Amino acid sequence: MSVTAQEQKIKVEGIPLKRSERMVLIMDTPKGRGIFASKDIPARTVLEISPVLVLDPVQNEEHVKRTELYNYMYNWPYTPPGDENSPELHSTKPPSTTQAVIFGLGSMFNHSALHQNVGWERDLKNLLVTFITLRDIEAGEELCISYGPRLTFKDCDADREPPPDDWTELQSIIDLID
Ligand SMILES: C[S@@+](CC[C@H](N)C(=O)[O-])C[C@H]1O[C@@H](n2cnc3c(N)ncnc32)[C@H](O)[C@@H]1O
Numbered sequence: 001m002s003v004t005a006q007e008q009k010i011k012v013e014g015i016p017l018k019r020s021e022r023m024v025l026i027m028d029t030p031k032g033r034g035i036f037a038s039k040d041i042p043a044r045t046v047l048e049i050s051p052v053l054v055l056d057p058v059q060n061e062e063h064v065k066r067t068e069l070y071n072y073m074y075n076w077p078y079t080p081p082g083d084e085n086s087p088e089l090h091s092t093k094p095p096s097t098t099q100a101v102i103f104g105l106g107s108m109f110n111h112s113a114l115h116q117n118v119g120w121e122r123d124l125k126n127l128l129v130t131f132i133t134l135r136d137i138e139a140g141e142e143l144c145i146s147y148g149p150r151l152t153f154k155d156c157d158a159d160r161e162p163p164p165d166d167w168t169e170l171q172s173i174i175d176l177i178d
Pocket of ligand 1: 030031032034071073108109110111112153154155156
């Protein structure tokens with residue numbers, strides 16, 4: 001492909017990958033590494049768009065689940081190869097899910113059950129996850145998402161915070177980023 005054609009392709013088809021300059025990575029928090037705001041960040045700011053690698057469910061179950069990488073995976077809907085062009089097949093099969101590796105800073109957001117200030121949204125077509133602030137953030141705050149109720153580790157906030165009564169309510173906060 002000539003340089004001009006390549007430039008044209010980037011302009012027309014390229015997906016902008018945004019990263020906010022107002023974030024820093026801190027290495028030694030009680031949750032391990034974490035992302036913090038280095039400046040005030042307004043609500044609904046796109047912080048990061050992370051490409052993902054969707055894993056085959058069998059590989060995920062038999063291999064990745066036994067590794068440290070499992071703690072970095074996001075749930076992802078799974079369409080078996082070949083089914084994309086035969087939607088009628090889907091009506092006879094239960095929906096299937098797998099997990100995806102999130103590249104970039106997306107894998108560095110820690111969990112907060114009560115104080116998540118970042119929402120995330122899957123783009124199934126383009127295999128991306130977009131992270132957006134749910135409210136105004138002050139410099140110095142940690143940027144946290146919610147991993148949901150089933151954690152694979154002990155939540156270090158748990159002793160300080162009672163668990164939420166209603167996870168449905170939290171889920172609807174995350175859904176606001178649509
Ligand atoms: C997606 S990674 C986040 C980045 C991670 N802190 C690191 O240093 O690589 C998820 C891991 O972070 C840690 N983590 C995230 N939220 C936590 C929390 N609320 N309490 C304790 N550990 C947490 C756990 O070790 C978890 O397996």
